[in-house]
Amino acid sequence: MTATAPDAPAVAHFRFFALEVLRTRRLGHSFLRVTFGGESLADFRSGGFDQSLSLFLPPAGREHTELPSTDEDTWFGAWRAMPDADRPVMRSYTVREQRRTPEGADEVDIDFVLHGEGSPASRWAGRAVVGHRILAIGPAVAENKSVRFQPPAATDAVWMYADETALPAAAAILDRLSAGTRVRAWFEVPHADDRLDLAAPAGADITWIVRGSAGRERTEQVLEALRADGPAAARSPYVWLAGEAGTVRAVRRHFVQERSVDRRAVRFTGYWRLGASEEELLAEAYAGQAASEDPASEL
Ligand SMILES: Cc1cc2nc3c(=O)[nH]c(=O)nc-3n(C[C@H](O)[C@H](O)[C@H](O)COP(=O)(O)OP(=O)(O)OC[C@H]3O[C@@H](n4cnc5c(N)ncnc54)[C@H](O)[C@@H]3O)c2cc1C
Numbered sequence: 001m002t003a004t005a006p007d008a009p010a011v012a013h014f015r016f017f018a019l020e021v022l023r024t025r026r027l028g029h030s031f032l033r034v035t036f037g038g039e040s041l042a043d044f045r046s047g048g049f050d051q052s053l054s055l056f057l058p059p060a061g062r063e064h065t066e067l068p069s070t071d072e073d074t075w076f077g078a079w080r081a082m083p084d085a086d087r088p089v090m091r092s093y094t095v096r097e098q099r100r101t102p103e104g105a106d107e108v109d110i111d112f113v114l115h116g117e118g119s120p121a122s123r124w125a126g127r128a129v130v131g132h133r134i135l136a137i138g139p140a141v142a143e144n145k146s147v148r149f150q151p152p153a154a155t156d157a158v159w160m161y162a163d164e165t166a167l168p169a170a171a172a173i174l175d176r177l178s179a180g181t182r183v184r185a186w187f188e189v190p191h192a193d194d195r196l197d198l199a200a201p202a203g204a205d206i207t208w209i210v211r212g213s214a215g216r217e218r219t220e221q222v223l224e225a226l227r228a229d230g231p232a233a234a235r236s237p238y239v240w241l242a243g244e245a246g247t248v249r250a251v252r253r254h255f256v257q258e259r260s261v262d263r264r265a266v267r268f269t270g271y272w273r274l275g276a277s278e279e280e281l282l283a284e285a286y287a288g289q290a291a292s293e294d295p296a297s298e299l
Pocket of ligand 1: 091092093094095110111113115118119120122123164269270273274275277278279
């Protein structure tokens with residue numbers, strides 16, 4: 001449940017939303033944008049930047065997501081108790097954009113990385129068809145803890161690293177930064193065709209790293225690109241890092257140890273881990289072996 005001050009009216013920061021696929025569009029070799037609509041989106045309040053949400057996607061062979069309960073007190077137990085073959089998978093994704101059309105319809109874009117048919121979310125996205133219905137736990141208030149990008153007021157430069165899974169979040173952050181913000185960014189993608197056109201403050205310096213290997217060597221390639229950059233010039237940089245957990249850890253070390261960035265000015269999030277599904281990461285979190293940033297825990 002959401003923590004509230006004594007006597008304050010309870011404000012649920014997250015709630016269930018029913019989403020219906022309106023259209024899909026290929027953005028690059030690895031990216032598929034799925035645009036969702038649905039009446040409940042009238043109450044959806046993205047905080048922008050790297051706002052994330054939890055999607056519930058139907059098991060293989062089903063068109064729509066069904067849950068026995070979307071009640072805030074009972075859904076979790078009911079979802080966990082479902083037979084494996086029926087249980088929708090829960091996955092974290094980013095709100096790339098929320099908008100209201102001139103006709104008054106509410107829409108949300110989510111950009112999926114298509115990384116393989118063997119992975120439930122990637123498979124679902126690759127087969128998404130207009131009219132397919134899923135469920136999501138998303139923001140009901142714009143100020144919520146699933147917006148991780150929170151630069152302090154004194155920030156004089158924003159430095160970013162993202163792999164392809166975090167590129168939608170990085171793109172949404174760049175969309176929102178004020179015109180004068182100094183930006184230095186390194187974006188790692190699997191294919192040259194994934195170097196998307198991004199709206200960014202004038203003068204934003206973006207290095208694209210097109211991955212040469214899918215294994216651990218990828219981290220070395222990213223570190224080489226970072227080290228090729230020379231000494232950094234900013235008094236109070238804010239560093240935002242997201243992507244594969246092992247690479248993110250190494251990149252964080254680079255900024256803290258090699259560039260002497262104050263560790264409190266580094267916001268880093270593992271979006272996935274090589275060799276582990278999101279269930280396995282969640283199981284670790286439930287077992288207390290890893291900190292969970294799962295927005296579902298707010299419900
Ligand atoms: C806050 C947050 C926001 C996120 N936003 C987005 C987003 O906007 N778009 C997006 O595409 N992803 C995003 N992700 C990452 C996404 O949740 C994971 O990639 C997730 O594992 C995908 O689920 P899956 O069912 O496809 O694969 P899983 O079943 O979870 O994993 C199966 C296997 O695939 C591997 N794997 C997972 N992702 C990838 C990948 N991209 N490339 C290669 N191998 C992979 C795993 O290591 C595992 O071995 C986000 C994650 C977080 C935590």
